[in-house]
Amino acid sequence: MYSLEHQQYLKKIKRHNFLVRLTQLSIITLFIILWQVLADYRLINTFITSSPKHIIKTIINLHQTHNLYNHILITIYETIISFALGTMIGIVVATILWWNRFIAKVIDPYLTILNSLPKVALGPIIIIWVGAAMDSIIVMALLISVIITIIDIYHGFNSVNPIKLKLMQSFKATKRQIYFKLLLPSNFSNIISTLKINISMSLIGVIMGEFLVSKQGIGYLIMYGSQVFNLDLVMSGIIILCIIAAIMYYLVLYVEKRLTKY
Amino acid sequence: MTKILKIKDLRKIYHTKRDETLAVDNFSFTMSDGEFVAIVGPSGCGKSTILSILCGLEEKTDGEIKFRENTKIGYMLQQDSLFEWRTVLDNCLLGLEINHNLNEETKNYVLKLLNTYGLSNFSNSYPPNLSGGMRQRVALIRTLATNPDILLLDEPFSALDYQTRLAVSDDVFKIIKSEGKSVIMVTHDLAEAISMADRIIILSKRPATIKKIFNIELTDKSTPINNRKAKEFAHYYELIWKEIDYHV
Known part of the structure; x- marks a missing residue:
């Protein structure tokens, strides 16, 4: 078993890596949601920009x-x-x-x-x-x-x-x-x-x-x-x-x- | 004692586009079987060039080199340069593989060397797991594997730190002596030369010519570390130091 300090150290690394992953996921999710919302409210022209829903439908x-x-x-x-x-x-x-x-x-x-x-x-x-x-x-x-x-x-x-x-x-x-x-x-x-x-x-x-x-x-x-x-x-x-x-x-x-x- | 090597008027000129440099000139000496000769001189004087020529890595420009018939040469370099993708044993077998001499008998000889010099537990390890001193021993066994009569050592310990260097040179010396090899060692370390060699050749700065040859006679000559304690040691150091053209 590791010492208390070492356990805390490992926890810190784990936490850090988790934060990196979370941020990465948030960015892509936010991007997709924003894209879709802008498209739904017709703030962007989907004829030019397409939208996540359209893409899924197309695929x-x-x-x-x-x-x-x-x-x-x-x-x-x-x-x-x-x-x-x-x-x-x-x-x-x-x-x-x-x-x-x-x-x-x-x-x-x-x-x-x-x-x-x-x-x-x-x-x-x-x-x-x-x-x-x-x-x-x-x-x-x-x-x-x-x-x-x-x-x-x-x-x-x-x-x-x-x-x-x-x-x-x-x-x-x-x-x-x-x-x-x-x-x-x-x-x-x-x-x-x-x-x-x-x-x-x-x-x-x-x-x-x-x-x-x-x-x-x-x-x-x-x-x-x-x-x-x-x-x-x-x-x-x-x-x-x-x-x-x-x-x-x-x-x-x-x-x-x-x-x-x- | 029989002579194992005679060199007469060796000369080497390096050619480059701009210039030609006389690296070695008028270099003659004779070596007996079983002798340990050290070559010292200021850095860049052409010490290593002489070894490279003896080993056949470089062509001489002029002069005569005569080994006793059927003399086999082993060459040990500044760095251990073990191949990190080969195990210790496979590293030691490299020379035999290249010369197509790998068979049951030669392999057993290498295994025996590894065993004698405390490396049998590591024969399946890879070099990065070995200490500096052990790596150097592996490099020596790789050289000994082809069973050479004369060993050419080119600053073999210069990559090691001081303490390791003392221990390893002691180690290597004992191995060489117990295997009964003749040695030419190039070094810039005077103390190392005096503690190991029977004879020391002092070279001038470039072009390298023989400035003086000392026979080293120490009372109670034994291993390099002990030899450093001999009462003549400081005396020789002084003598040789004066002969070398060190420039700061």
Whole structure:
């Protein structure tokens, strides 16, 4: 059993955390209530702002008549594919760059330019080259996530502890041994945090892609809603997107927790 | 006694875009089997460069280095640099894994070393759970695992605080002696050098050349901590201090 002081200390922490949660919940609840009240009293124009009730109605309607889950699944599917491809290509390219200093030096300015280029500018080209279908959405999202992945992981490889590197060399380790026994394990947490950025990058790319070409997905719902001036649909799309983003983020967080146990 | 190492006129030049720097020049000495040689000199003089060249991490520019045939070299660095994702045992096996020498016999040898030097209870622990002194012992066993004939120690205790440093150097010294290894140790700590070495090579400031070599003869030579109490200790300290170009 803990001492009285310690119990009080624990109580204090618990109280503090509870207050934070309570405030967080109050803000969102107040916001929703205020939104609804302003709408009910016609102080705001629901044609432009929509309202919580309308949004719920729209989502239920989507659920009953249209394929709500189809839209959600399409967006998630595209995100996961481009996330997986981006991560794999990113790690492979970063490995090649680490392996061969010459290639790394040659490619450096191209990477820098590609990284600072707003990838959405390439949208029209991608549509023409890849076609106005799901493929070009995945390519779009891939482009957005892969460059930053390459740069981050390559940077991690290069900032490995020089003394550990020297140790490996003093054992006459080959490049392959250095890669598998030192580089990969010591970069584990760096790679995981790159994945965290990557999953949201992929989602951004997918939504952008869906804005440009698609006939399905949450991005399409939002775009379609705005074109027919159905703000209820737009807002519903955004709310669903918020939920998807949050779930994906916490999923990666959970995987990270499970994997970093040593 | 047989000679384990002969170095003649070793020379090392570093090239950068702007400049070239002569780091080591005219460095010659011979070492007997089982000897403990310390190299001291002002910081930045090129002490570590010599070890790196001996170990094959860096190319020499000129000169001759001759180890006795089939001499195996072990290198121990300034920091223990244990891999925190490997257990103590796996850390010790690293060199054997890399050289494809890991088998029942070599593994048993490592287990025996861990056992002899009081680490058998920790062989499945991870490095962050070990004290500084224990980590250093693990690093030494990692070096000894490949069964080297000569050990190159590059300021092996410089990352430790003073008390730990005394205890660990005593520890490491006993292990090295009982395993019968030859040692070249680079250090900037004069007291440490005198208490451990049979011979001390004093280097000039850059470019490093041999300024003087002292044979250390202490009455009742035993372990480093005891050696510090020998009556010649202060005398050697004085002599060596005068030879080194320390600038404040």
